[in-house]
Amino acid sequence: MLSASLSVALLFPHLVLTLLQLQPSAGNFVSSICSPTDKYTNGSTFEFNLVHLIDYLYRDATTNGGFSTLSSGNWPDEAYGLIMCYDEYTVEDCISCLRNTTSLEASEICPRSKTAVIYYDQCFLRYSDKNFFSQVNSHDHYCSYDTISPPIDDASMKFVINFISNLSAEASQKPRMAALKMMVKGTISASVQCTRDLTPQGCRKCLQRAIDNDDFSRCSGNMNAAGMRLLYGSCYIKYETSWNLISINNSFQPKQYLTAGRVSSGWLYSTIQWTSFDPSRPI
Known part of the structure; x- marks a missing residue:
């Protein structure tokens, strides 16, 4: 059974210090964190649910403002996942990045991991065998x-x-x-x-x-x-x-x-311009 919500969680990777790329190419792989011990077996029900989940996530996100949160299957083999684009990139970059978030690539980056986060320059994919939706994660x-x-x-x-x-x-x-x-x-x-x-x-x-x-x-x-x-x-x-x-x-x-998909609220923006740098000037 497939269920969806308008919840999303961002990333929770370990600390990696790298060069900040200001204008990255769409879809470039950046890093990942994979569960080292919590593994599923090949051909298992969880693997079946995960493969379908990632496919559904991509298709839903392309019509949902670059964002999707879904679950697939039933306990104890249910898989939870999300895809989200970073808001500062174009729709075209977002969709290009989402195309990389395939179940095949995920299995190659994090072989048989039940819990993983895979980072690209413009988007990320996260999945788990546990429900992580709506939980604040500010440590990873x-x-x-x-x-x-x-x-x-x-x-x-x-x-x-x-x-x-x-x-x-x-x-x-x-x-x-x-x-x-x-x-x-x-x-x-x-x-x-x-x-x-x-x-x-x-x-x-x-x-x-x-x-x-x-x-x-x-x-x-x-x-x-x-x-x-x-x-x-x-x-x-x-x-x-x-x-x-x-x-x-x-x-x-x-x-x-x-105006994309079902998300009417989406992201909002506010812009302020100053002509000179003044650290003492109030925001």
């Missing part, structure tokens, strides 16, 4: 940061953290909003995103933990990195500081998602 994470651009100074970094904190607070105050983006053109672009099943309190809790704990500083290489991407199981933070490069894809139109 994946991290990448900019190792090319010069680091920013302490005052600028303080501004970045304050900027993201305020952005997170605004995002979590809108129950129907799963993500919010704000830009300071030519200065900083930041994006925060929560899974759509979280309450406003859960969203804020996840984002604030990401800011407050040591993962944030470790993710920036303890050197005030000019750009960083920090992904948790239930939320996502990304920032970039640059005078010459804005990574936000100018061709992206939010209404492409807002």
Whole structure:
């Protein structure tokens, strides 16, 4: 039996420090976390359910704003899964990425694992034999940061953290909003995103933990990195500081998602532009 909900969970990978790719190609594999001991046997009922689940997830997500949460089968062999595109990419990039999330590729990346998260540049796939929907996950994470651009100074970094904190607070105050983006053109672009099943309190809790704990500083290489991407199981933070490069894809139109499929709320956006960098200026 196949069931669906409008819940979603993000990523929960281990810490990996890599180069932050500002303009990645659609669908590139990034990393994965696979259960080392919780395995299914070939030809089992769970494998059958998982194969069908991943196929259904892809098909549902392509007509559902780049997002789907489904379960397949019955206990004790039920499989739970989700697919979600990151909100800053075009619909075309999203669909291109979703095409990579096949059961065959999943079985090659995480052989016979009952629990796995597979990360691509524009989307991710997560599945498990346990129901993980609507649960805040702010401990497992994946991290990448900019190792090319010069680091920013302490005052600028303080501004970045304050900027993201305020952005997170605004995002979590809108129950129907799963993500919010704000830009300071030519200065900083930041994006925060929560899974759509979280309450406003859960969203804020996840984002604030990401800011407050040591993962944030470790993710920036303890050197005030000019750009960083920090992904948790239930939320996502990304920032970039640059005078010459804005990574936000100018061709992206939010209404492409807002009117897609059954999700009428989708993602909402807010944009602010300042002409100069002033760490003391209120957000």
